[in-house]
Amino acid sequence: MAAMKITITKDESLPAPKKIKIRNIAQHIGERVEIHGWIHRLRLQKGHAFIILRDGTGFLQCVLTGEFANAYQTLTLTVESSLTVFGTISKLPEGKSAPGGVELIVDYYEVIGLAPSGKDSFTNKIQEDIDPNLLLDRRHLALRGETLSAVMKVRAAVLGSVRRFYQDEAITEVTPPCMVQTQVEGGSTLFKMSYYGEEAFLTQSSQLYLETCLPALGDVYCIQESFRAEKSHTRRHLSEYTHIEAEMAFISFEDLLDHIEKLIVKVVDVVMKDPVAGALVKQLNPGFVAPKLPFKRLQYVEALDWLNENGVQNEEGNPFKFGDDIAEAAERKMTDTIGVPILLTRFPVEIKSFYMKKCADDPRVTESVDLLMPTVGEITGGSMRISDKDELLEGFKREGIDPAGYYWFIDQRIYGTCAHGGYGLGTERILAWLCNRFTVKDCSLYPRFAGRCTP
Ligand code: 4AD
Numbered sequence: 199m200a201a202m203k204i205t206i207t208k209d210e211s212l213p214a215p216k217k218i219k220i221r222n223i224a225q226h227i228g229e230r231v232e233i234h235g236w237i238h239r240l241r242l243q244k245g246h247a248f249i250i251l252r253d254g255t256g257f258l259q260c261v262l263t264g265e266f267a268n269a270y271q272t273l274t275l276t277v278e279s280s281l282t283v284f285g286t287i288s289k290l291p292e293g294k295s296a297p298g299g300v301e302l303i304v305d306y307y308e309v310i311g312l313a314p315s316g317k318d319s320f321t322n323k324i325q326e327d328i329d330p331n332l333l334l335d336r337r338h339l340a341l342r343g344e345t346l347s348a349v350m351k352v353r354a355a356v357l358g359s360v361r362r363f364y365q366d367e368a369i370t371e372v373t374p375p376c377m378v379q380t381q382v383e384g385g386s387t388l389f390k391m392s393y394y395g396e397e398a399f400l401t402q403s404s405q406l407y408l409e410t411c412l413p414a415l416g417d418v419y420c421i422q423e424s425f426r427a428e429k430s431h432t433r434r435h436l437s438e439y440t441h442i443e444a445e446m447a448f449i450s451f452e453d454l455l456d457h458i459e460k461l462i463v464k465v466v467d468v469v470m471k472d473p474v475a476g477a478l479v480k481q482l483n484p485g486f487v488a489p490k491l492p493f494k495r496l497q498y499v500e501a502l503d504w505l506n507e508n509g510v511q512n513e514e515g516n517p518f519k520f521g522d523d524i525a526e527a528a529e530r531k532m533t534d535t536i537g538v539p540i541l542l543t544r545f546p547v548e549i550k551s552f553y554m555k556k557c558a559d560d561p562r563v564t565e566s567v568d569l570l571m572p573t574v575g576e577i578t579g580g581s582m583r584i585s586d587k588d589e590l591l592e593g594f595k596r597e598g599i600d601p602a603g604y605y606w607f608i609d610q611r612i613y614g615t616c617a618h619g620g621y622g623l624g625t626e627r628i629l630a631w632l633c634n635r636f637t638v639k640d641c642s643l644y645p646r647f648a649g650r651c652t653p
Contacts, residue, residue: 205269205270206265206307209306220252234253236342237276238252245263249275249281252342256298257297261304262304266307274312276314276320280311281310285306323339335653345640348633351474352629357421367457372411374404375401376422380604382406384402384551384597389426399425402424404422410609412618416447420443423439423440434526434574435638437646437647438642441623451582458567458569459492463489479632483633493539495540497543502518502520506518524542537572542568552599555582564581573630574630582617583618583620585611585615585616
């Protein structure tokens with residue numbers, strides 16, 4: 199074919215291009231630019247080639263006409279090939295649509311890396327109907343898709359917004375260790391490891407370390423990976439997740455509840471006002487309505503009444519009674535039915551952790567809170583902490599934990615104890631709620647869960 203012989207040449211007489219990112223195209227209309235990216239979509243037709251180029255900051259329609267469209271190099275282009283394109287940004291003709299309302303009229307381009315065609319083509323590797331397990335094997339490729347990359351962009355905005363919130367509240371960021379020799383949330387989900395021959399664990403929560411920082415730095419937070427050897431497969435449990443945790447000194451339980459709802463409302467507000475992330479949330483979750491203050495507050499015993507009145511049963515298939523854990527399915531049924539965020543408080547001592555402070559007016563229950571969101575359930579767990587050394591030692595005893603390894607944590611109660619409390623927020627869970635994802639796996643870059651540690 200004659201067209202196949204055409205080669206692409208650079209016109210050196212054109213003005214020197216300005217190297218830009220796609221997100222800035224609107225500022226360069228009429229100018230000659232140079233853009234680097236990957237072919238997201240490709241449409242070849244007689245006399246025209248349309249490339250949707252992606253560079254991580256946006257999408258841009260690139261139009262090749264005449265000899266460029268018919269050249270061998272163009273006819274053999276493939277989706278996911280990387281390119282450098284040169285050309286002039288122009289407003290779209292009336293009645294046409296493309297991302298950003300502009301297109302690039304290409305006057306030259308170079309192929310950096312040609313992706314395979316045929317059976318190894320990107321589209322063959324990433325089919326919509328592919329087995330979810332295979333898709334997880336190809337996570338590195340699946341991440342390039344519009345949905346997963348959008349969730350990851352929202353994730354970055356959420357983490358940025360969380361950091362901004364803490365900065366505004368004068369809460370200092372710290373980085374506790376991930377390799378530890380203490381447990382926080384029960385021995386059954388500990389990942390054990392050999393630390394130069396000594397027994398150690400991957401951290402379940404940085405809470406205990408945050409508590410020790412209070413007298414040194416005041417209120418503190420961290421955004422750190424936490425690890426849980428969760429044996430069961432659920433839509434909201436990962437083996438590794440990004441844990442946002444904060445700890446505050448000289449606060450009351452009411453202060454803690456007020457703080458948690460303020461954090462959620464402010465973080466969502468900042469994300470939704472961000473032109474990129476806000477638009478992505480609306481795209482992923484068109485029905486999303488930002489929550490308003492104050493959140494509904496419900497005590498554990500009131501939740502039991504609700505569950506029993508609504509015919510929801512406990513894990514043994516019986517009506518709920520005091521002391522029962524409200525498991526995932528029941529919790530979600532209640533939260534979805536009520537349909538608004540719920541601060542569920544005052545859980546019984548027996549079903550909560552060793553460090554939780556008992557309520558002064560009812561020692562059967564603790565100053566504890568879970569924040570429940572429709573469609574996901576619990577996204578945050580927190581409590582006031584026991585500030586008295588002897589009471590804390592009783593907690594260790596109740597849970598069968600040897601306090602010896604916790605001397606540094608106990609010292610917090612000896613050297614100037616104070617009322618304090620904090621919480622942990624699961625990044626993937628808040629994202630599952632915000633981005634309307636069925637599972638938290640969609641909200642983690644490379645999800646880890648039982649049976650999956652690759653790629
Ligand atoms: O309720 P959790 O276990 O509480 C703690 O770890 C406290 N020590 C935190 C603190 O007070 N500093 O976990 C807190 C949150 C949960 O509400 C949930 O959002 C998330 O961490 N989470 C998980 N997310 C994904 N996969 C898992 N396996 C998770 N386990 C907890």
